[in-house]
Amino acid sequence: MRTKEVALFIQDAVLLPGGRLEISVVTPSDLCVVADVLKGYYELAFAPLKVNSDLPCYIAATQCNIIDFNQLDNGCLSIIIEGSQRLKILSAAKKRNGCWIARALPCPNWTQEPIVGEFEIISAALEQFYQVNPNLLELYSQTHLEDAAWVSQRWLEVLPMYNRDKLILVEQPNCHKTMDFVLHLLKSYVDV
Structure with missing residues (x-):
């Protein structure tokens, strides 16, 4: 390129x-x-x-x-x-x-892929996050809660983390590590 x-x-x-x-x-x-x-x-x-x-x-x-x-x-x-x-x-x-x-x-963008199995909780949690933060939801004419890459990237934008830590995930070739990371965060939050 x-x-x-x-x-x-x-x-x-x-x-x-x-x-x-x-x-x-x-x-x-x-x-x-x-x-x-x-x-x-x-x-x-x-x-x-x-x-x-x-x-x-x-x-x-x-x-x-x-x-x-x-x-x-x-x-x-x-x-x-x-x-x-x-x-x-x-x-x-x-x-x-x-x-x-x-x-x-x-650089190549992450490719779209469906959210399946236990990862569906990540999409549902993002939808709830947007309901609690309608000012962020208003920025979008439509959401793509069925797309793992789109959902993963939105989580990276809103999670309260240092940029250097987010960018370790951003620089991955696909959304898989981010999906695992967010799922782990959500499960640990529910287990508390």
Whole structure:
């Protein structure tokens, strides 16, 4: 696969293919990123923040699209982004306007596969999570609770874990380790 140049949106969160996230665009450099993407200069990538590193983010990132805009009560802009393609960040440089531009290599997305057997509890638990957190559910026009890859990635986005720990699972070639991890978490919670 060929490398590509992307504008980085860096935050202390994880966004994966098929996932959606609402982001407040507050700083001038954030506005420059949005403007550069909308002008077609760069494609947009979302990357988890990494401190004390040569790169400003972890190397696992996700190419995404801006799918909606909102004006917040304080007058600031928020955007809703949707992840589309896994990327590996090879290098990054900061422009004068504060925007980070990276050279990235597309990586294979996890393939869709059905949820079967004992793993169905993971899908049911995610559905309950969304009922308790309707603001997250509102981001999606439809959910794919029957797809193990989609469900696994949504759990990685919302679990309260350090990004470095999530990315160990994100960098796997498929969703199987994440499914096992989430199932173990849910079973241990029920056993308490």
